[in-house]
Amino acid sequence: MAVTGRLLDELRQTLGPDLVHTGTIELGLYGRDASNITGSAGVVCFPTSREQVRVAIGAAVRHGVPFVARGAGTGLAGGATPVDDAMVIVLTKMNRVLSIDTVNRFAWVEPGVLNLDLTRLVTPHGLHFAPDPSSQQSCTIGGNVANNSGGPHCLADGVTSAHVLAVEVVLPDGDIVMLGSESGEVDGYDLRGAFVGSEGMCGIATRICVRLTQNPPAVRTMLFDYDTVDAGAQTVSAIIAAGMVPAALEMMDQLCVKAVEAYIHAGLPVDAAAVLLVEVAGLPHGLEHDVQRIVAIAKDHGCRTVRIAQDEAERALLWKGRKTAFGAIARIKPNYYLHDTVVPRRHLPDVLRQVYEIADRYGILVMNVFHAGDGNLHPLLVFDKREPGMMEKVHAAGDEIVRVSVAAGGVLSGEHGIGLEKRDLMPLMFAPADLAAQAALRAAFDTTGLANPTKVLPSPASCGDSHQIVEGAWI
Amino acid sequence: MDLTTFAAEVGRDSPVCVIGLSTRGGGVPEVRWVKAPSGIEWIQADEMTACCGAGTAVDELSDALRAVGQRTVLPDGGTVGGALATGHSGIRRLGDGPLRDVLLQAIYVAATGEVVKAGGPTVKNVSGFDVCRLLVGSLGTLGFLGEVIVRTRPLAQHSEWFAAEANDPGPVFAALYRPVSVLWDGSTVWALLEGHPDDVAEQASAAGLFGATGPPPMPGGARRLIAPSAIASLPESSRGAAFVAEVGIGVVHLAESAALPTSRSPMSSAHVQNRIKAQFDPTGRLNPGVVVG
Numbered sequence: 001m002a003v004t005g006r007l008l009d010e011l012r013q014t015l016g017p018d019l020v021h022t023g024t025i026e027l028g029l030y031g032r033d034a035s036n037i038t039g040s041a042g043v044v045c046f047p048t049s050r051e052q053v054r055v056a057i058g059a060a061v062r063h064g065v066p067f068v069a070r071g072a073g074t075g076l077a078g079g080a081t082p083v084d085d086a087m088v089i090v091l092t093k094m095n096r097v098l099s100i101d102t103v104n105r106f107a108w109v110e111p112g113v114l115n116l117d118l119t120r121l122v123t124p125h126g127l128h129f130a131p132d133p134s135s136q137q138s139c140t141i142g143g144n145v146a147n148n149s150g151g152p153h154c155l156a157d158g159v160t161s162a163h164v165l166a167v168e169v170v171l172p173d174g175d176i177v178m179l180g181s182e183s184g185e186v187d188g189y190d191l192r193g194a195f196v197g198s199e200g201m202c203g204i205a206t207r208i209c210v211r212l213t214q215n216p217p218a219v220r221t222m223l224f225d226y227d228t229v230d231a232g233a234q235t236v237s238a239i240i241a242a243g244m245v246p247a248a249l250e251m252m253d254q255l256c257v258k259a260v261e262a263y264i265h266a267g268l269p270v271d272a273a274a275v276l277l278v279e280v281a282g283l284p285h286g287l288e289h290d291v292q293r294i295v296a297i298a299k300d301h302g303c304r305t306v307r308i309a310q311d312e313a314e315r316a317l318l319w320k321g322r323k324t325a326f327g328a329i330a331r332i333k334p335n336y337y338l339h340d341t342v343v344p345r346r347h348l349p350d351v352l353r354q355v356y357e358i359a360d361r362y363g364i365l366v367m368n369v370f371h372a373g374d375g376n377l378h379p380l381l382v383f384d385k386r387e388p389g390m391m392e393k394v395h396a397a398g399d400e401i402v403r404v405s406v407a408a409g410g411v412l413s414g415e416h417g418i419g420l421e422k423r424d425l426m427p428l429m430f431a432p433a434d435l436a437a438q439a440a441l442r443a444a445f446d447t448t449g450l451a452n453p454t455k456v457l458p459s460p461a462s463c464g465d466s467h468q469i470v471e472g473a474w475i
Numbered sequence: 476m477d478l479t480t481f482a483a484e485v486g487r488d489s490p491v492c493v494i495g496l497s498t499r500g501g502g503v504p505e506v507r508w509v510k511a512p513s514g515i516e517w518i519q520a521d522e523m524t525a526c527c528g529a530g531t532a533v534d535e536l537s538d539a540l541r542a543v544g545q546r547t548v549l550p551d552g553g554t555v556g557g558a559l560a561t562g563h564s565g566i567r568r569l570g571d572g573p574l575r576d577v578l579l580q581a582i583y584v585a586a587t588g589e590v591v592k593a594g595g596p597t598v599k600n601v602s603g604f605d606v607c608r609l610l611v612g613s614l615g616t617l618g619f620l621g622e623v624i625v626r627t628r629p630l631a632q633h634s635e636w637f638a639a640e641a642n643d644p645g646p647v648f649a650a651l652y653r654p655v656s657v658l659w660d661g662s663t664v665w666a667l668l669e670g671h672p673d674d675v676a677e678q679a680s681a682a683g684l685f686g687a688t689g690p691p692p693m694p695g696g697a698r699r700l701i702a703p704s705a706i707a708s709l710p711e712s713s714r715g716a717a718f719v720a721e722v723g724i725g726v727v728h729l730a731e732s733a734a735l736p737t738s739r740s741p742m743s744s745a746h747v748q749n750r751i752k753a754q755f756d757p758t759g760r761l762n763p764g765v766v767v768g
């Protein structure tokens with residue numbers, strides 16, 4: 001159903017006119033997320049409380065209009081992109097940190113709190129919120145929960161799910177439920193765990209209890225460079241096989257290093273085929289022991305030079321290189337498409353070889369900057385969409401990259417989610433019965449079918465017939 | 476591992492229950508039972524993953540992992556499937572994280588008799604809805620685990636229990652950096668520290684702890700969940716019953732189950748729980764009579 005004048009009147013009356021927007025600019029702005037899969041919003045609401053969320057959902061459901069929760073809109077898979085003139089419910093006005101327990105190390109927050117704001121707030125207590133997506137300055141904790149987001153430091157500490165103790169959810173039928181508890185467990189099914197990563201399709205989170213993590217007493221950041229990508233990738237596996245789980249283990253290939261170096265001048269080795277950024281954190285003796293072992297492993301695998309950050313400024317510079325990769329790339333070509341797949345670590349060299357081969361075949365530049373420690377690839381296709389036929393090539397190459405990742409025993413997405421972007425590729429990983437179980441989970445939460453419909457699960461008609469990435473999916 | 480035989484045994488209709496080594500309760504009386512396949516399929520130390528039949532003994536998996544310097548967070552005893560279906564984390568949860576996060580991929584037999592896959596084989600994965608999290612702790616009421624891929628971890632370089640007298644566990648808890656476990660019974664605090672031996676020794680001495688033989692015996696009457704901040708007042712609220720609390724977590728092991736008043740959340744999710752069960756097992760044939768929660 002479309003948004004009608006009656007629905008708008010009802011929303012303006014209950015929420016107040018200031019919180020209900022239908023202007024062309026707002027509808028355009030909220031018609032897509034960072035994936036650039038453009039949809040169309042029917043109305044945009046900005047609730048300031050749980051009750052207002054409930055009111056907005058209630059109105060949508062009564063009028064048979066789909067609704068889409070939205071945080072900061074930095075999602076890369078089209079999760080927050082409204083389809084079919086849906087109601088967009090923006091949670092950024094619900095951005096209060098409600099309480100912090102520094103003794104037991106958890107906090108209650110509203111969903112619109114920005115990821116980095118929470119960490120900044122608890123820094124004086126020697127704590128932080130562990131999930132650190134590269135977008136942490138702008139993404140919301142509600143979005144992190146809905147996408148089960150990760151980040152460089154999730155290798156040792158786990159992705160968002162491991163840091164969510166409880167979530168208060170307004171269900172599509174208007175009920176308000178508390179999933180999980182401050183103890184992180186419940187007597188019953190782990191509905192908290194089922195909700196995390198549900199991409200806005202199981203209801204809207206209105207309060208979240210997150211675990212806070214102690215800051216490490218000491219940190220050491222190392223940079224290794226290699227003549228071959230294989231050697232770098234093999235170092236990654238060898239470190240893990242030796243029984244160490246560094247705080248972060250990131251890799252950049254030559255094209256990426258060159259772009260970053262030209263951008264930030266950090267003295268990165270631009271002639272290296274691959275660079276590894278390894279960070280270890282913890283207590284001093286264990287740290288030194290690990291640094292020595294990791295350096296030895298890196299050298300055994302043909303590392304050319306070892307750079308260990310001497311102070312906090314140098315550490316920040318090395319991380320800046322990693323975290324500004326996207327900005328740097330924009331200087332090479334105007335458009336890029338960021339992929340996100342995971343492969344078993346041992347297959348990193350082989351899959352990376354195939355990624356280069358695919359990009360080469362289509363005549364597209366590819367850069368790799370990724371969470372090597374958990375096998376989470378981020379091939380970045382760099383191109384100019386004004387070149388004729390380029391978008392078709394980009395889609396076809398992307399499709400092949402996802403396929404080779406899954407064929408190597410990997411998965412469709414490590415942190416960005418499925419959304420619209422990879423919905424029709426789900427059958428690559430899941431048989432119809434597997435997808436039916438996922439649909440059953442969703443149906444138990446959303447009895448109306450109106451919470452962010454058409455995402456994640458391919459429609460039964462397209463099951464087993466995976467095809468192109470949704471048109472327009474580039475960033 | 477071929478799961479079609481297991482699926483055929485589970486069948487498509489009639490009540491059926493699944494049993495492991497019966498260390499966590501066993502089957503449902505007067506209901507036909509099946510056992511999940513057992514055996515380790517593979518261990519990949521450089522991936523930190525292992526694959527085995529759900530009927531594999533936890534101890535067998537642990538022994539095999541120890542040989543490559545690794546372990547899982549599954550509590551000792553019983554079968555892997557039983558530990559996952561029960562879903563209770565052990566007393567190391569503070570350091571290890573919850574048990575539920577260990578399950579990466581499950582191949583299970585659904586109520587329809589179909590073989591269904593949930594999750595994926597890699598350590599990081601957000602492809603679709605997280606059915607694995609529902610299966611952990613579901614006591615076999617949503618599907619019978621057949622084969623699982625679990626996350627493993629490296630064995631610690633050094634691992635040691637410490638203790639000290641304390642009528643408040645707070646100061647010890649605050650002084651330690653990421654302890655693996657902190658327990659308190661109202662008068663003594665215990666801590667499990669792991670890592671480099673010198674770090675462990677320095678941490679223990681900074682927190683005023685002394686060497687201990689191990690954790691205290693856990694009162695077996697009940698395992699209850701409370702707010703972590705309510706631990707400090709347990710000596711009063713437990714009405715004199717012996718307890719051991721997991722500090723920083725909120726799990727309490729009590730000698731008598733009735734010792735703590737139960738508080739029901741006003742925002743109960745019981746109806747969603749029921750809908751989950753109805754979706755996954757509409758006729759209630761899987762582990763009939765077993766109540767989760």
Ligand SMILES: Cc1cc2nc3c(=O)[nH]c(=O)nc-3n(C[C@H](O)[C@H](O)[C@H](O)COP(=O)(O)OP(=O)(O)OC[C@H]3O[C@@H](n4cnc5c(N)ncnc54)[C@H](O)[C@@H]3O)c2cc1C
Pocket residue numbers: 033034068069070071072073074075076078079080091111132133134135138139140141142143144145146147148149150151152199200201203204205206326415416452
């Ligand atoms: C430059 C850049 C770098 C990035 N780096 C990373 C990275 O390193 N790791 C990573 O994992 N991701 C990364 N991302 C992706 C994105 O930032 C994350 O997915 C983030 O968690 C999304 O948060 P958001 O607030 O922007 O959510 P949105 O994009 O607004 O929404 C994401 C999904 O969550 C749902 N949602 C939002 N709020 C709620 C709520 N309160 N209740 C229920 N559902 C809700 C939406 O419906 C949608 O499906 C990056 C994105 C960009 C643009």
